[in-house]
Amino acid sequence: MAGIAVIGAGMGAMAAAARLAVAGRRVTVLERGDTYGGALRRYARDGFAFDTGPGLLHLPAVYRDLFVKTGREPLEECVELRRVDPDARHVFADGTAVTLPGFSHGGVRAALDEALGAGAGQRWSDLLGRARTAWDATRRPLLEEPSRPGDGGPTPDPYPASRRRGLLRRRPPTLAEVAEDELRDPRLAALLGGFARSYGLDPAEAPASAAVLAYLEQTFGTWYVGGGMRELARALHDRCVARGVEFRFGAEVARVREADGRATGAELADGEVLDADAVVAPGRADAHAPGARARFTVLLALDGPRPAGEPHRTLLHGPDRLVTVLRPDDPALVPDAGHEAVVLTAVVPAGPVAEPERLADTLVAAADAAGLDLGSRVRWREVRTPLDHAAATHAPGGAVPPPVLAGGGGAWRREANLGSPRGMYRAGGWAHPGGGTAHAGMSGALAAGLLLEGDDWRGSR
Template sequence: MMRAIVIGAGVGGLGAAVRLAGAGAEVLVLEAGERVGGKLGLERAAGHTFDTGPSLLTMPFTIADTLAAADVDLADRLELLPVAPLCRYRWADGTELDSHCDADAMAAAVEALEPGAGDAWRSLVEQGRRTWELSLPLFLSEPLGGPLDLARRSGTPVDPRDILAHTTLDRFAARRFADPRLRQLVERYATYSGADPARAPATMAVIPYAEAAYGAWHPAGGMHRIAEVLRDVAVERNAEVRLGTAVRRVLVEHGRAVGVETADGERHRADCVIANCDAATLYGSLLDAPKAVRAIERAPGSLSGFVLMLGIEGRTEGLAHHNIFFPRDYRAEFADVFDDPQPPHDPTIYLCNPAATDPSCAPPGDESWFVLVNAPQSGPVDWDAEAERYQEHLLDRLDALGLDARRRARVVLRRSPADLERLTGAPGGGIYGTASMGPRAAFLRPRNASPAAERLYLASGSAHPGGGLPLVLLSGKIAAQLALADCA
C-alpha cells in the first residue's frame, strides 16, 4: 500500500489527504498547530466566533470535487448559504454600490455610477469568461513549469492577450471605466492574490466572471467548517491527523523524499511527501535547497494583513455581510505596503459581518466583525512594536465611518503580520506567498512537483496555481494526482 506523509493540515494538505486516502493510500498528516485549517483559522471569545482567514467561498465545485474523490457528497456535509449582496462598497464621497453575482444586476449598479458602464461591465465579464475557460483546464487544474507547458497543452502558442497577461489590472480598468470609483472596484481584485493593481496582470479580471458563474457562499457555522469537513472525511477514509506535531526536516535519500523527521526526533518513512507549508519554509528550513530559496526570493512577496476581531453589541444599520470602505487616495495605500513599507495611514477597510447571513456566529442580536486592512509584511515593519498603536488607529477610522465600533466593542482581538507569521509559519506573514505581479508571475510560483527531490510535492497557496481557497484546493488536487501517478 502506498504511504504518504502530508506536512500541514491546511486546506491544501487536507484536500490532498482526502484524495490520497480516497484512492486507498495510507496517509499521515502532521500539523504543528493544535487545530486544522492553517490560515483558515478560528477564534472564539465571549460567545463570538471569528473566522480569521478566508471569509468568502467562491467556486464551491472545488470542495465538491475534493469530497467526491472520497465518495462523499458536499450537500451531506456542508450547508452553503448564498451571500447577497456579494459586497457593499462605500467610497470616501459617501457613494455606495452593492455588487451582485447576477451580471445584469451588477451592470445596472455600475451604470448608475457612470452612464455606459453597464455595457463595459458586461464586456469585462465576457472577457473574463474567455480567459477563465482557457485557464481552468490548461493552467489552473494542471501542473505547470512555464509558458511552454501551456502552449503544449493547448496545442498552439497562447497569446498573452487571451489570458490578459499583456497589461496591468489598473490599465485594464482605466480603458473600460472613466469613473475612478469603478476603477477602484476593479483594481481591488489584485489584492485577491496579494498584489498591487499597478503591477498585477489583468488576468485578475477573471474574478467577476467566476463570481457570476459560481456564486458567493458562506458555510453555515463559519468558514472553518470547510477544514473540519475535510479533516473528518480524511479520517473516515483512514487517514491519521496528528496535531501538535511539527516537522523538523524532510528526509531525502539518493535524491528522493523518503519521509520526515519531527521536532521530537521521531522519523516517519513514506513513499512520498506532500508539503502544505509555505514554499520558502520548505526549501529554507525543512530542506537545504538554496537554489529554490533564491528563486522564491527573486519574486516579490505578497502583501500581508492587519486584522481586528470585534465582538459588537447590537446590530449595525447599513452593514452587509461583506463591506469595503475605500480611502481617498488608493495609490498611497499600495505605496505604503510595497514601496515604502509602513502601516497605511488611510487603508481600504474590509469589514466582514457574517451575522448578516449566519446569526450563529454571535450572541443573539449582536455581531462578530472581522476587520482586515492591507499591510506590509513583518520585517520591514516591526509589527510587534506597532500593533497596539495601529489597533487604536483603526478603531478611530471605524468610528470616523460612523460605525461606533469603539463604544460597542465587547471583544477586541487583533492579529498583526508578525502574529500571522508565528501562527502559520508564513514568512513575514505574507498571505499568498509570492505576489502575482508582472506578466510571467503565474509561471514563477513554485511548482507542485519539487525540483529539489523526487516524490516531494507542494500543495499550498504559495505554490501553483496560487492563493485563495479554491486555488489551494486545486493545488492539493494536482499534488495528489502527481503523487498517485509516481507512487501508486
C-alpha cells in the same frame, strides 16, 4: 508499503490526504502545530466567534468535487453553504456607494448605471467580457493541470486589453492601466482594483490577467460557510479521519529524507524517522514573492443586534487601502441576538506593524465614516497582526500567497506540484495554483493526481 507522509495540515495538504486515502494509500499527516486548517482559524471569547483568516469562499465547486470523490456525504451535508447576496456594498473615496447583487451580471450593470452614471455598467460588463477571454485561456493550464519544474515557461498574459486611440504600450498593461484605459472612472477603477487587493495584489503591479478575479466572483458568486470558514476545515479534517488518515500534531519535520535520488520519508525535529514511499510537502513560503502580503484584522464584539438588511460584506475603497468589513448574520458567532460579531481586514506588508492599535482605530474610523456605526458599540476588540498569523501558520512575516496569474514573465507562478527529488509533491497556497481557499484545494487534487497517476498525468478531463 511504507505509505505517504503529508507535511502540514493546511487545506491543500488535507485535500491531498483525503484523495490519497480513498485511493487506498496509508497516509500520515505531520503537523508541527496543535491543530489543522492552515489559515482557516477561529478566535472565540465570551460567546463571540470570529474567522481570523479568510471569511468567505469562492469556487465552492472545488470542495464539492473533493467531498463527492472521497465519501458518500456531499459537502452540503457536512457544512451549511449560503450564497452571499447582495455580493457587497462598495463605498468609494468620494462617498459614492453602490450595492452590487450576486449572481446577476445584468443586475450589476443596472446598479452601476444608477450609482455612477449611464454607461458605467456597460463599460464594466465589457471589461468582464475580456476577463472571460482570459479565464477561458488560463482555466485549464493554470488551475486544472499540474505544474512541473520549467513546465512551459512563462505564460503570456491572455487578457485582450483594448487600446485607446493614440496609446501604444511597449509592454503588457498592468491591471491599473487596464482600469484607466477601459473604465475611465476612478470609482470603477477602484472597484476592479478591489478584487485584486482583497487577494493582497497591488493593481499597479499585477498583470491585466488579474481581471479574472473580478470575473470569477461575479460569475460564480461568493459563499459563506455557516459557523465560519473554520467549519470547512473541520469538515475536511473529519473526512480525512473517516478515510483513515492519521494526524500527528506537534510533529515538526526537520528534513525530508532521500535515497538514490528519491524521497523516502521524513525526519522529525526530535530525531524520529518516518519512512514513506512518497512525500507531499507545502511549497516554500516567500514573504518577498510578487504579490505576497499579509492580513491585519480587527475583531469587534459589538453590543446591539446586527442591523436588518445590512450586507454581509462592505468594501471601503480608501485612497491608500481597501478595508473589508464582514458582518455575517449567523447566531453561531454571537452569545445572543442582542450582539454582533464583525471582522475588519486590511492588507499590509508582511512583518511587524508599527502602532497596531492606532491602525485598528483608523480602520474602525473608516467604517464609521462610511455610516456603519461600529465604534460606539464596541464591547471589546481583538487586534490580529501579521505576526499573529505567522505564529499560527509559520508563514514568514505572516505572508499570504496570491493566486497564480498569467503574464508578468512567469513571476506570478508558484512552486510546481511535481517536486524534487522524485517522490516529492507540493500542495498548499505556496504551490501551484497559489493562494486562496479554493486554489489550495485545487493544489491538493493536483498533487494527489500526480502521485496516483504518475508524473506524466495531465489533470482530470
